Amino acid sequence: xxxxxxxxxxxxxxxxxxxxxxxxxxxxxxxxxxxxxxxxxxxxxxxxxxxxxxxxxxxxxxxxxxxxxxxxxxxxxxxxxxxxxxxxxxxxxxxxxxxxxxxxxxxxxxxxxxxxxxxxxxxxxxxxxxxxxxxxxxxxxxxxxxxxxxxxxxxxxxxxxxxxxxxxxxxxxxxxxxxxxxxxxxxxxxxxxxxxxxxxxxxxxxxxxxxxxxxxxxxxxxxxxxxxxxxxxxxxxxxxxxxxxxxxxxxxxxxxxxxxxxxxxxxxxxxxxxxxxxxxxxxxxxxxxxxxxxxxxxxxxxxxxxxxxxxxxxxxxxxxxxxx
Amino acid sequence: xxxxxxxxxxxxxxxxxxxxxxxxxxxxxxxxxxxxxxxxxxxxxxxxxxxxxxxxxxxxxxxxxxxxxxxxxxxxxxxxxxxxxxxxxxxxxxxxxxxxxxxxxxxxxxxxxxxxxxxxxxxxxxxxxxxxxxxxxxxxxxxxxxxxxxxxxxxxxxxxxxxxxxxxxxxxxxxxxxxxxxxxxxxxxxxxxxxxxxxxxxxxxxxxxxxxxxxxxxxxxxxxxxxxxxxxxxxxxxxxxxxxxxxxxxxxxxxxxxxxxxxxxxxxxxxxxxxxxxxxxxxxxxxxxxxx
Amino acid sequence: xxxxxxxxxxxxxxxxxxxxxxxxxxxxxxxxxxxxxxxxxxxxxxxxxxxxxxxxxxxxxxxxxxxxxxxxxxxxxxxxxxxxxxxxxxxxxxxxxxxxxxxxxxxxxxxxxxxxxxxxxxxxxxxxxxxxxxxxxxxxxxxxxxxxxxxxxxxxxxxxxxxxxxxxxxxxxxxxxxxxxxxxxxxxxxxxxxxxxxxxxxxxxxxxxxxxxxxxxxxxxxxxxxxxxxxxxxxxxxxxxxxxxxxxxxxxxxxxxxxxxxxxxxxxxxxxxxxxxxxxxxxxxxxxxxxxxxxxxxxxxxxxxxxxxxxxxxxx
Numbered sequence: 001x002x003x004x005x006x007x008x009x010x011x012x013x014x015x016x017x018x019x020x021x022x023x024x025x026x027x028x029x030x031x032x033x034x035x036x037x038x039x040x041x042x043x044x045x046x047x048x049x050x051x052x053x054x055x056x057x058x059x060x061x062x063x064x065x066x067x068x069x070x071x072x073x074x075x076x077x078x079x080x081x082x083x084x085x086x087x088x089x090x091x092x093x094x095x096x097x098x099x100x101x102x103x104x105x106x107x108x109x110x111x112x113x114x115x116x117x118x119x120x121x122x123x124x125x126x127x128x129x130x131x132x133x134x135x136x137x138x139x140x141x142x143x144x145x146x147x148x149x150x151x152x153x154x155x156x157x158x159x160x161x162x163x164x165x166x167x168x169x170x171x172x173x174x175x176x177x178x179x180x181x182x183x184x185x186x187x188x189x190x191x192x193x194x195x196x197x198x199x200x201x202x203x204x205x206x207x208x209x210x211x212x213x214x215x216x217x218x219x220x221x222x223x224x225x226x227x228x229x230x231x232x233x234x235x236x237x238x239x240x241x242x243x244x245x246x247x248x249x250x251x252x253x254x255x256x257x258x259x260x261x262x263x264x265x266x267x268x269x270x271x272x273x274x275x276x277x278x279x280x281x282x283x284x285x286x287x288x289x290x291x292x293x294x295x296x297x298x299x300x301x302x303x304x305x306x307x308x309x310x311x312x313x314x315x316x317x318x319x320x321x322x323x324x
Numbered sequence: 325x326x327x328x329x330x331x332x333x334x335x336x337x338x339x340x341x342x343x344x345x346x347x348x349x350x351x352x353x354x355x356x357x358x359x360x361x362x363x364x365x366x367x368x369x370x371x372x373x374x375x376x377x378x379x380x381x382x383x384x385x386x387x388x389x390x391x392x393x394x395x396x397x398x399x400x401x402x403x404x405x406x407x408x409x410x411x412x413x414x415x416x417x418x419x420x421x422x423x424x425x426x427x428x429x430x431x432x433x434x435x436x437x438x439x440x441x442x443x444x445x446x447x448x449x450x451x452x453x454x455x456x457x458x459x460x461x462x463x464x465x466x467x468x469x470x471x472x473x474x475x476x477x478x479x480x481x482x483x484x485x486x487x488x489x490x491x492x493x494x495x496x497x498x499x500x501x502x503x504x505x506x507x508x509x510x511x512x513x514x515x516x517x518x519x520x521x522x523x524x525x526x527x528x529x530x531x532x533x534x535x536x537x538x539x540x541x542x543x544x545x546x547x548x549x550x551x552x553x554x555x556x557x558x559x560x561x562x563x564x565x566x567x568x569x570x571x572x573x574x575x576x577x578x579x580x581x582x583x584x585x586x587x588x589x590x591x592x593x594x595x596x597x598x599x600x601x602x603x604x605x606x607x608x609x610x611x612x613x614x615x616x
Numbered sequence: 617x618x619x620x621x622x623x624x625x626x627x628x629x630x631x632x633x634x635x636x637x638x639x640x641x642x643x644x645x646x647x648x649x650x651x652x653x654x655x656x657x658x659x660x661x662x663x664x665x666x667x668x669x670x671x672x673x674x675x676x677x678x679x680x681x682x683x684x685x686x687x688x689x690x691x692x693x694x695x696x697x698x699x700x701x702x703x704x705x706x707x708x709x710x711x712x713x714x715x716x717x718x719x720x721x722x723x724x725x726x727x728x729x730x731x732x733x734x735x736x737x738x739x740x741x742x743x744x745x746x747x748x749x750x751x752x753x754x755x756x757x758x759x760x761x762x763x764x765x766x767x768x769x770x771x772x773x774x775x776x777x778x779x780x781x782x783x784x785x786x787x788x789x790x791x792x793x794x795x796x797x798x799x800x801x802x803x804x805x806x807x808x809x810x811x812x813x814x815x816x817x818x819x820x821x822x823x824x825x826x827x828x829x830x831x832x833x834x835x836x837x838x839x840x841x842x843x844x845x846x847x848x849x850x851x852x853x854x855x856x857x858x859x860x861x862x863x864x865x866x867x868x869x870x871x872x873x874x875x876x877x878x879x880x881x882x883x884x885x886x887x888x889x890x891x892x893x894x895x896x897x898x899x900x901x902x903x904x905x906x907x908x909x910x911x912x913x914x915x916x917x918x919x920x921x922x923x924x925x926x927x928x929x930x931x932x
Contacts, residue, residue, distance in 0.1 A: 028464065148547060223717075238722065261547075283552050
């Protein structure tokens with residue numbers, strides 16, 4: 001099929017998905033009971049005159065189609081509305097928080113995926129042994145525990161009971177830390193929330209890699225490799241792992257939705273000032289514009305990340321790279 | 325047709341294998357305990373979990389009067405814990421039921437009829453699957469308002485696409501099997517083929533999906549309630565955690581936090597273990613591998 | 617000395633219901649540069665035997681007795697490391713065309729060179745040059761050295777397998793149904809290629825198949841297996857023209873001929889016996905036209921004119 005055509009298809013699909021998300025977002029929020037204007041601008045201090053202006057800007061005085069057009073226009077200009085609980089434009093609020101979330105999520109994912117894949121490969125290679133059963137059972141337990149519940153338990157035990165870690169937040173307030181001290185402080189704050197996210201991910205990746213390994217090991221080409229008299233670790237590396245990794249890469253994209261959930265839960269429990277926590281804040285304040293913005297951000301981010309992963313996969317799998 | 329032979333025997337055999345599986349055994353036992361808790365709630369020394377009590381009894385640690393202590397509105401935590409099982413299990417089973425039935429119907433129809441109907445249905449499924457689950461559930465729950473039925477609706481809405489896809493795959497492969505061909509040859513109608521021939525063979529898969537969905541639903545209710553989107557009139561474990569968090573007394577009221585956390589984790593992990601056991605047992609060749 | 621010498625080989629599969637005697641006390645030898653055909657019905661043990669020549673025994677299978685001598689050395693007691701060094705280098709295998717017999721993520725070139733580099737200490741350049749030569753040897757252009765398996769047709773994949781298998785000039789080649797599943801035209805090409813390889817490299821081989829005509833074309837001697845035992849072993853021409861064992865007779869008789877008078881197809885009634893609880897004595901007796909009570913006793917192996925037959929009724 002050729003790499004170019006593959007890329008093109010994936011990009012078009014991603015664009016379509018984003019279009020769908022934009023529409024969905026619009027319609028979902030129109031479902032809410034009550035006056036949409038009041039809903040968007042809950043602050044009672046806003047004057048009637050300003051409300052009228054807002055109404056016009058967001059096309060709320062026009063029929064649904066008009067509203068939709070206004071919505072899309074605003075979106076294209078980066079106007080996601082006003083977050084009244086934060087007293088700032090939604091876009092600004094999101095932009096402030098994104099780096100914090102990225103820091104947490106990327107760190108957690110890298111650790112979890114690396115560890116998960118290694119353990120999973122070992123479990124798969126040694127399938128049937130006691131070590132494998134142990135790893136498997138532990139992994140099932142690990143990915144079953146809801147992230148927020150794990151977070152609360154960790155909080156209770158390691159922040160209250162045995163106060164090793166801080167109770168929340170991203171850094172010690174008013175500490176004036178700089179440079180390396182700041183990094184260490186943030187790291188110390190990040191440990192528990194990251195740990196909560198990592199646990200679920202490790203469980204998932206172990207199970208995934210393990211079953212991929214087991215399937216690969218049952219393939220004919222592994223027997224061929226043995227018949228060639230290759231060393232065991234050559235077979236493991238060049239034949240088993242290389243093939244087992246392919247589905248793992250694909251599933252990474254699918255799993256990002258769970259990363260979103262994990263991040264929302266962990267940030268809420270540990271008051272980590274990221275976009276996940278914003279969801280909780282928006283809900284408790286009934287700040288619908290903010291909630292809408294958070295939802296779209298998560299949805300967009302996942303679509304984009306999936307696109308990147310698909311492109312990487314296209315490079316790695318020769319069946320796509322060199323068309324069949 | 326093979327699947328009609330000794331249906332009860334097959335069921336007994338399936339249950340036997342399930343209980344023989346270490347994860348399955350553990351899962352079944354724990355779930356049974358919670359089911360018991362839910363059924364016998366009124367007889368387990370409980371009072372109305374939502375009844376606020378005396379101002380003197382606010383936030384009391386466990387005592388002979390209040391086995392698990394009281395919360396910040398002097399409500400009995402033991403009762404909340406016991407009755408909470410009803411909420412989690414009800415939402416779990418009902419949402420799973422709705423999800424599995426709707427997902428199976430869509431998967432069955434799409435897989436069986438194929439072509440444009442399949443295309444259209446799968447596009448809808450794909451669209452749903454593109455949206456991240458928890459953010460979507462939060463948005464829907466926020467917009468629809470806090471109530472138990474809304475939670476069930478939201479969970480089902482988000483979960484049915486997976487079941488549809490999975491069922492459709494199996495239907496696609498079953499469609500080509502000889503027993504379907506032969507039934508078609510003797511003049512069975514589409515409806516008959518779908519529901520009398522193909523569907524019974526999809527039942528094991530539906531069961532596996534159901535267990536999975538129950539796990540998802542219980543988890544979803546817990547998270548949504550914890551985030552403040554739960555039904556305030558029914559105190560679920562998630563709501564209890566939400567209240568603790570909101571009240572800010574988490575450090576001083578371990579008795580309020582521990583029961584709901586332990587309950588949530590235990591119930592969800594048990595269903596998850598059961599789910600793994602079910603998919604293991606349903607794997608072709610499991611019986612032989614275990615040496616039967 | 618024969619290159620391969622199998623004596624009293626017993627390979628059983630340990631199941632919960634008892635050992636399945638998949639290969640029960642067989643013996644044969646293969647002289648240098650000769651090809652032995654191994655034919656029989658599905659499940660008779662021929663593939664199991666073939667794989668065991670490289671000590672490929674999948675659990676729950678176990679070699680419970682006998683010896684397999686390669687150039688005089690018994691491989692049965694060898695350690696994993698010792699046998700690993702023989703595989704690919706001295707003893708190689710070309711198996712039935714399977715969609716997945718080649719690693720999909722490595723180029724053909726890489727799959728050949730990795731074997732050469734494993735067993736011989738040569739430079740990468742040398743290995744690459746030899747890999748290209750191997751491709752030419754099997755009739756594939758060496759331009760395809762960097763192609764991936766999914767770019768090859770079924771026949772080409774089989775040739776690539778042969779190129780890989782012979783890259784280190786092994787002394788012995790196991791051919792396990794190499795043409796099964798391919799259409800006749802491709803079959804012919806593969807057979808021609810195999811013949812060239814054998815001549816070029818002076819290979820000794822064992823050719824497993826259930827296809828009598830293919831075996832007739834390629835093998836010097838043929839052994840007929842049934843239910844884990846060898847029924848008859850002789851040179852190809854004699855076997856086909858004058859089969860001695862009732863089973864061989866029935867087998868060859870079941871084959872329709874392109875020429876000659878039309879006759880009704882004869883099949884062998886019944887089914888192969890259970891390997892866990894085989895019939896006492898001759899295992900073919902239950903389906904044999906000429907069976908008598910003496911067949912309950914294990915028949916001795918009679919040698920006639922360099923042919924061996926396991927039947928009570930062929931004596932001289």
